[in-house]
Amino acid sequence: MDLISYNDLLGSLSDLSMVKQNNGNLDEFIELKEQINTIVEDLSNLDDITEDNLCTLIQKEPDAVPILASCVGLGREKLRGQLTHRLGTGGWVKISRKEPQRVISMLEQFNLIERLKEQLSKEWTFNDVLLERYLWSSRSATSAQGQGRDLEDQIEEIVKNLGLSCSMRGRFTGRGGNTAPFDLAIPGENNPLIVGAAKGFNSTGSKLSDAVREIEELADVRLPRQFVFAFIDGIGWKRREADLRRIYNLWENQYIDGIYTLVHLERFKEDLKNAAVRHELL
DNA sequence: ACCGCTACACACTGCGGAGG
DNA sequence: CCTCCGCAGTGTGTAGCGGT
Numbered sequence: 001m002d003l004i005s006y007n008d009l010l011g012s013l014s015d016l017s018m019v020k021q022n023n024g025n026l027d028e029f030i031e032l033k034e035q036i037n038t039i040v041e042d043l044s045n046l047d048d049i050t051e052d053n054l055c056t057l058i059q060k061e062p063d064a065v066p067i068l069a070s071c072v073g074l075g076r077e078k079l080r081g082q083l084t085h086r087l088g089t090g091g092w093v094k095i096s097r098k099e100p101q102r103v104i105s106m107l108e109q110f111n112l113i114e115r116l117k118e119q120l121s122k123e124w125t126f127n128d129v130l131l132e133r134y135l136w137s138s139r140s141a142t143s144a145q146g147q148g149r150d151l152e153d154q155i156e157e158i159v160k161n162l163g164l165s166c167s168m169r170g171r172f173t174g175r176g177g178n179t180a181p182f183d184l185a186i187p188g189e190n191n192p193l194i195v196g197a198a199k200g201f202n203s204t205g206s207k208l209s210d211a212v213r214e215i216e217e218l219a220d221v222r223l224p225r226q227f228v229f230a231f232i233d234g235i236g237w238k239r240r241e242a243d244l245r246r247i248y249n250l251w252e253n254q255y256i257d258g259i260y261t262l263v264h265l266e267r268f269k270e271d272l273k274n275a276a277v278r279h280e281l282l
Numbered sequence: 283a284c285c286g287c288t289a290c291a292c293a294c295t296g297c298g299g300a301g302g
Numbered sequence: 303c304c305t306c307c308g309c310a311g312t313g314t315g316t317a318g319c320g321g322t
Contacts, residue, residue, distance in 0.1 A: 204289095239289085284321105287318105288317105293313085301305090302306100
């Protein structure tokens with residue numbers, strides 16, 4: 001088989017999003033538009049926006065749920081995440097038919113009724129549309145970073161308060177000279193005696209699998225004398241129970257020495273103290 | 283047999299740190 | 303200062319499974 005030149009390969013790359021757009025999903029667009037029209041009409045026809053009235057609405061038309069959710073800033077994934085977290089299911093069709101009250105009161109936690117009244121009566125301009133688009137797309141990335149770091153910061157604080165030195169985010173060398181990434185290493189990057197991985201996810205996706213793989217890698221590379229702790233939190237894990245269980249199995253089978261969420265930080269403090277004493281760090 | 287749900291794979295985004 | 307790239311997100315499609 002002949003090789004094509006690298007430059008030919010490079011030159012042959014095409015913009016997949018352009019190709020896709022040509023297919024034109026005009027029908028779906030029209031259908032969606034009609035659906036939204038119907039829902040907005042139904043909403044406008046209610047004599048008042050109340051929980052009871054909204055219950056009747058979604059009971060009849062469960063497809064209205066994701067549209068209502070978008071009024072309080074929840075996209076499909078976020079909506080599923082919240083449903084799993086608060087109601088124990090990721091789907092909204094069935095539960096809307098059977099127990100609409102629970103769905104509506106979940107959404108009401110995000111001030112659904114207030115938002116709806118506000119947005120239904122508003123005279124929308126192009127400026128408003130642009131602003132909404134901009135906020136919607138940047139909402140994710142900007143606020144996300146903070147959440148992830150929060151878990152790490154709290155862990156770092158505990159370590160520092162105990163009077164231990166540590167370094168955050170890096171790679172350490174373990175068995176057979178293999179390396180693995182860590183989020184926490186005590187006393188430092190070189191020859192750490194205690195290593196930790198922090199994984200806080202509110203959303204889902206293959207990222208969670210990546211996170212598990214990272215922890216597995218850590219467990220695999222550890223030296224027998226090294227302690228390995230995992231810190232996890234966020235409702236994303238509720239929609240990735242298979243991944244969570246894999247981490248838990250690592251603990252169960254003693255590949256790692258502990259798993260902690262934010263509410264377990266006191267337990268972590270104790271375990272850390274014991275581990276540090278055993279290594280004569282304290 | 284069909285429908286709805288779950289689990290998962292994959293693509294894309296904005297920020298921020300590292301290195302030229 | 304610019305560019306590259308990793309990270310934690312969002313969003314979407316689909317295979318497989320279980321209930322009706």
